Amino acid sequence: MDDFLNPPPGWRYAAYPWFARDTAPDLPRLVQVGRVLLPEFFHLVIGTEDAWTQSRRDGAIYVDPGPTVLFLDFQVFEDEIDMAHATSAFFDLPEVYEKVRKIVRPNRWKQLGIHCMVRYLAEFTDEEGRPDTDVSAYDGAGLDRVSRRPEVALQWLDKLQTHAADAYAEARGTPPPKRKRVKLTDEFLQEVARIYRVAENTELPPTREVATHFKAPHSTAAKWVATARRRDFLPPAESASNEAARSAVRQAAP
Incomplete structure (x- = not known):
């Protein structure tokens, strides 16, 4: 595994569906890009550990050396993955950019985003819904599992499991598993x-x-x-x- 996929001490990488800070009502659709499935919209977070462990309360403002957070939004369009835009938290974008590019080079950001998003989808499958590591799935009372398992989440699970079964069959050189016939309800x-x-x-x-x-x-x-x-x-x-x-x-x- 390339070293740039592993964050240095004090830093963390993560990817989540939809664009950063969006309040979308549902998960985006999954599309196939090459040999992998990816959400049509997703974002990569590159930040210091304290961005996940600290919280902003009662209007308190972080001061240096507070959390460094860079959000990179990606969109899949016609089998291509493009970075739509970048935003930052706590500090101005140019300042955050200068810090982050010393941790992982900009020409690696897209590859890192794909890697982290695939890892998220693996956790989504293992935990049968939005994983505990998805900070956007939390509310004031903690993770609400019921509201995070709408119909589209079940569709995600079905598609991810089917894709995994096909990939496993291809790797072993065996026919893909037979599909259940769709009922035209x-x-x-x-x-x-x-x-x-x-x-x-x-x-x-x-x-x-x-x-x-x-x-x-x-x-x-x-x-x-x-x-x-x-x-x-x-x-x-x-x-x-x-x-x-x-x-x-x-x-x-x-």
């Missing part, structure tokens, strides 16, 4: 329709997004979409194409 097809519509609205290939979300072959996702249309969870294909054409005309009009 109204609830499932409504989710297919929701993902499809979101992809359309963001100008992404909708059927591909359905396939990616459920980790299914494109042909299977296309059948689910067709079934969702038949059950009126999506408009007929002709109506959808007509609406797309009208939208294109409106955008092209002066």
Whole structure:
């Protein structure tokens, strides 16, 4: 293992889903990048140990040598991982940047973020939900396990466990485990329709997004979409194409 993945004494590295300081209502979706799964949005924290062990109470302000904390936000887009922006806590960003870059070089930050995020996902799987090390999963009364196990967390577990089983089978040169046949319930097809519509609205290939979300072959996702249309969870294909054409005309009009 490269030395830069191990923090020096007095420092700690960690990664968490979503961007730093976001108050997102749910976990972001998992997407495959190369051979690993990653949240669509995640952030890396590089900080001194006291950033985790101390707290800020009653408006008290830390003074030097207080905690040094750098937050690095990453986003996965079209199979690429980009650093969206950086923020700091307690001290100005330039001052924190100068301290952190002496601990781990900036050209290593993305690799370090991926490493820490994969480690987080392993803990998420082992603990069947957001791990105890996830500081963003705490509230004033401590870790609320019930509220941290919504449906999307269960979807994470299923996808992570499936991905791990596939990777293990590939490493051993054996066929991947057989999948349970998906029941085309109204609830499932409504989710297919929701993902499809979101992809359309963001100008992404909708059927591909359905396939990616459920980790299914494109042909299977296309059948689910067709079934969702038949059950009126999506408009007929002709109506959808007509609406797309009208939208294109409106955008092209002066």
